[in-house]
Amino acid sequence: MAEIGPASRPVLVLDFGAQYVQLIARRVRERHAFARIVRHDITADRVRELNPLALILSGGPRSVYEPGAPRCDPEIFSLGVPILGICYGLQLAADALGARVQANPARGEYGRTDFRVREDDPIFHDVPRETIVWMSHGDQIHDAGSDFIPIAETPHCPIAAVRHRSRPIYGLQFHPEVSHTPYGSLILGNFLDRICGNPRDWTMGAFIERSVAEVRDRVGPDDRVVCGLSGGVDSAVCAALLAKALGPRVVCVFVDTGLLRQNERAAVVDAFGRHSDAELRVVDAEETFLKALAGVTDPQEKRRRIGHAFIDVFREAARTIDGARFLAQGTLYPDVIESGGEPDGPTATIKIHHNVGGLPAELGFELVEPLRDLFKDEVRRLGLELGLPDSLIWRHPFPGPGLAVRCLGEVTADRLEILRQADAIFLEELQNAGLNRQVAQAFAVLLPVQAVGVQGDARTYESVIAIRAVETEDFMTADWSRLPHELLARVSTRITNAVKGVNRVVYDITSKPPGTIEWE
Numbered sequence: 001m002a003e004i005g006p007a008s009r010p011v012l013v014l015d016f017g018a019q020y021v022q023l024i025a026r027r028v029r030e031r032h033a034f035a036r037i038v039r040h041d042i043t044a045d046r047v048r049e050l051n052p053l054a055l056i057l058s059g060g061p062r063s064v065y066e067p068g069a070p071r072c073d074p075e076i077f078s079l080g081v082p083i084l085g086i087c088y089g090l091q092l093a094a095d096a097l098g099a100r101v102q103a104n105p106a107r108g109e110y111g112r113t114d115f116r117v118r119e120d121d122p123i124f125h126d127v128p129r130e131t132i133v134w135m136s137h138g139d140q141i142h143d144a145g146s147d148f149i150p151i152a153e154t155p156h157c158p159i160a161a162v163r164h165r166s167r168p169i170y171g172l173q174f175h176p177e178v179s180h181t182p183y184g185s186l187i188l189g190n191f192l193d194r195i196c197g198n199p200r201d202w203t204m205g206a207f208i209e210r211s212v213a214e215v216r217d218r219v220g221p222d223d224r225v226v227c228g229l230s231g232g233v234d235s236a237v238c239a240a241l242l243a244k245a246l247g248p249r250v251v252c253v254f255v256d257t258g259l260l261r262q263n264e265r266a267a268v269v270d271a272f273g274r275h276s277d278a279e280l281r282v283v284d285a286e287e288t289f290l291k292a293l294a295g296v297t298d299p300q301e302k303r304r305r306i307g308h309a310f311i312d313v314f315r316e317a318a319r320t321i322d323g324a325r326f327l328a329q330g331t332l333y334p335d336v337i338e339s340g341g342e343p344d345g346p347t348a349t350i351k352i353h354h355n356v357g358g359l360p361a362e363l364g365f366e367l368v369e370p371l372r373d374l375f376k377d378e379v380r381r382l383g384l385e386l387g388l389p390d391s392l393i394w395r396h397p398f399p400g401p402g403l404a405v406r407c408l409g410e411v412t413a414d415r416l417e418i419l420r421q422a423d424a425i426f427l428e429e430l431q432n433a434g435l436n437r438q439v440a441q442a443f444a445v446l447l448p449v450q451a452v453g454v455q456g457d458a459r460t461y462e463s464v465i466a467i468r469a470v471e472t473e474d475f476m477t478a479d480w481s482r483l484p485h486e487l488l489a490r491v492s493t494r495i496t497n498a499v500k501g502v503n504r505v506v507y508d509i510t511s512k513p514p515g516t517i518e519w520e
């Protein structure tokens with residue numbers, strides 16, 4: 001067996017239904033501690049087994065005095081493991097240990113609030129005595145009881161933070177994880193470093209070392225790993241990590257569906273050649289996909305057919321790879337959590353997975369998912385650490401069904417070509433304007449309508465291109481980008497001049513909701 005270094009001791013974030021639970025975990029990881037999200041009723045015995053550095057009790061929508069409100073195993077408070085309660089988590093710890101929680105007489109505090117530190121404490125090291133925090137609570141501690149010392153206050157919340165007299169237990173009524181609490185990250189860091197003795201061993205360097213050892217341990221010398229490349233950041237980082245561990249025993253498969261953006265295939269092949277010594281097989285499948293899509297206009301039917309065609313093409317390609325026993329997937333931690341796939345994690349929450357291009361279990365491979373512990377921002381940092389270029393790391397997401405869902409109406413080679421050219425012009429102008437990072441996703445859409453125009457002295461009747469640019473953190477909600485008018489004007493002029501068959505360009509000013517990011 002290969003030597004696998006010790007894993008970081010986790011910080012367990014108990015999920016009481018907080019909107020921000022993943023954000024808490026991300027903030028902890030930014031302080032180089034390995035946060036894992038676990039179910040709120042994890043038993044004290046299991047906690048002992050996992051030997052965590054700390055427990056964080058998340059916020060949640062309920063009141064601790066309500067019947068049926070989620071509670072934790074009360075024994076966790078006696079384990080001697082440092083605990084930080086946030087909002088509901090604070091109220092729960094307080095309620096369990098003799099303090100009294102009740103509704104705020106002023107009907108709660110929501111948003112930015114003035115905050116004053118009352119007691120010097122390591123958790124407030126380097127935090128100004130007066131600052132701002134972000135609050136979102138209807139309940140609060142009314143009476144701290146004999147075991148808790150109030151250490152901070154806000155105008156409407158006299159007990160806005162507490163420390164236990166004899167145990168390493170802290171509670172914060174405000175949300176340190178959100179960016180609206182300017183010293184929130186420092187407060188979390190102080191808790192980890194000064195209260196828990198954080199060894200700060202969650203780093204991408206350590207992660208690479210451990211993952212490489214684990215993959216080498218699992219994949220035998222005669223086995224090969226098939227890795228589907230999509231052109232996106234997750235699959236590229238996944239492939240690069242595996243290639244570091246296994247070199248040419250990784251075989252990457254890139255399916256050219258004919259639904260890719262301009263120069264996308266060349267860019268993938270080029271970046272791959274430069275940064276990997278794994279093998280790359282490009283499958284030319286444009287004809288298969290166009291045939292499958294002929295005459296189809298319904299968006300879900302397009303997705304279904306593309307999904308099936310993709311599996312067929314991929315299966316065929318994988319069949320020709322000798323010794324292929326494993327299939328690599330770039331599954332990320334949020335997918336694992338949200339699908340209920342973590343042994344100690346919360347049960348599945350409802351999330352709409354588009355998941356086109358996903359591969360079914362029937363392909364008969366064992367799965368390798370080296371990114372399943374990582375958040376997206378960590379995948380990006382990992383990619384940079386592995387030497388992948390910036391242009392790849394900061395790529396906008398591109399949907400699995402590709403241009404098919406941006407070519408409204410029937411998908412034909414001619415219509416795809418119009419869309420591809422318009423899209424390339426828009427993306428190039430955005431790049432030139434230096435707005436690529438600010439915008440989360442940008443693209444052109446070919447509408448299924450014709451518009452009247454005039455070019456030279458002639459009347460035209462041609463296609464309409466819509467351009468869309470959105471700003472978002474999580475793609476669940478989004479706002480349309482306020483792009484400069486000059487930029488929009490340049491894009492419109494260039495597209496109508498250069499793309500044959502287009503005489504009109506419109507800019508989509510719809511946020512999500514009520515719109516979605518894609519048009520189909």
Ligand code: XMP
Pocket residue numbers: 303354355356397398399400401441475512515516517518519520
């Ligand atoms: P919507 O349009 O639902 O998009 O607001 C949210 C994010 O998901 C992407 N998207 C897809 N990704 N297969 C994918 O892999 C799909 O069928 C699909 N549809 C939308 C979209 O590009 C955006 O990033």
